Amino acid sequence: MDIGIGLPNTVPGTEGRTLLDWAKNAEEAGFSTLGTIGRLVYPNYEELIALSAAAAVTSRIRLTTSVLLAPLYANTALFAKQAASLDRLSGGRLVLGLGLGGRDDDFTASALPTTGKGRRLDQQLTEMKRIWAGESYGYAGAIGPEPVRPGGPELILGGAAEASFRRVALLGDGWFMGGGTPDMFAAGAAAVDKAWAEAGRPGKARKLSLAYFALGPDARNQADNYLLHYYGWLGDVARQIAAGAAVSTEMVKGYADAFASAGCDELIFVPTTAAPDQIGLLASAVL
Numbered sequence: 001m002d003i004g005i006g007l008p009n010t011v012p013g014t015e016g017r018t019l020l021d022w023a024k025n026a027e028e029a030g031f032s033t034l035g036t037i038g039r040l041v042y043p044n045y046e047e048l049i050a051l052s053a054a055a056a057v058t059s060r061i062r063l064t065t066s067v068l069l070a071p072l073y074a075n076t077a078l079f080a081k082q083a084a085s086l087d088r089l090s091g092g093r094l095v096l097g098l099g100l101g102g103r104d105d106d107f108t109a110s111a112l113p114t115t116g117k118g119r120r121l122d123q124q125l126t127e128m129k130r131i132w133a134g135e136s137y138g139y140a141g142a143i144g145p146e147p148v149r150p151g152g153p154e155l156i157l158g159g160a161a162e163a164s165f166r167r168v169a170l171l172g173d174g175w176f177m178g179g180g181t182p183d184m185f186a187a188g189a190a191a192v193d194k195a196w197a198e199a200g201r202p203g204k205a206r207k208l209s210l211a212y213f214a215l216g217p218d219a220r221n222q223a224d225n226y227l228l229h230y231y232g233w234l235g236d237v238a239r240q241i242a243a244g245a246a247v248s249t250e251m252v253k254g255y256a257d258a259f260a261s262a263g264c265d266e267l268i269f270v271p272t273t274a275a276p277d278q279i280g281l282l283a284s285a286v287l
Helices: 016-029 047-056 076-089 104-109 117-132 162-171 182-198 219-230 236-243 249-261 277-286
Strands: 002-006 033-036 062-069 094-099 154-158 174-177 206-213 266-271
Touching: 002 062, 002 277, 016 033, 016 047, 016 277, 033 047, 033 266, 047 062, 047 076, 062 154, 062 206, 062 266, 076 094, 076 117, 117 162, 154 162, 154 206, 162 174, 162 182, 174 182, 182 206, 182 249, 206 219, 206 249, 219 236, 249 266, 249 277, 266 277
Parallel strands: 002 033, 002 266, 033 062, 062 094, 094 154, 154 174, 174 206, 206 266
Antiparallel strands: none
């Protein structure tokens, strides 16, 4: 199982220079990917822009949106162009993890309806695939640039409903669990495999998951402060998410072992603090 690390792009107060240094140090430490989580109504850096900055100071590490809320990107042609541009500029390192989003405020701020998100995502995926395949749209021809990967960046789709699993099988390259236990992951992975086989797809979908972490003497406070703020709109569920954060070397190792046993292909540890020592502490624990 590959081990990735998130950029602290959603940790309030993180400076741009910190993101660049974090990206360079994560690559040097040997992590497989840099991940970003995202929302609109929050003091975070937008995912594609954050990963574009990371691409400029790295050369090997994958760049994964984990996940980007696709229905908020209502201009699908522009979204496809942005993704293809980042993929091309990074040498084909973009992994486009996409989800529906569950916060009403993000959609209210975008003047978009909160209903029909799944249908809109299906339409977006279909249109993006046509654009990346080079379909002509007018006098100048296709909407470029052409992605490095034939057919476009790898598409890893989130969700825990049957419709989400079918979407992965019909339109995606893999599945993303945005949070939960290894047992929950194993159940979701089995459902994805079933949908994949029913769709007649060869091989298996790639499967990824996230786990929040903080390491060091103040780890529990750091994780609680960030996660209770970020997920505050969820009430008691926010406290459950915070309690599940890996805040010791033993917990980090345990999560890695359990997710690997559950069939996870890549586990991305998401930081709850932008302190630069987190990269080395995590690398020492799991790499």
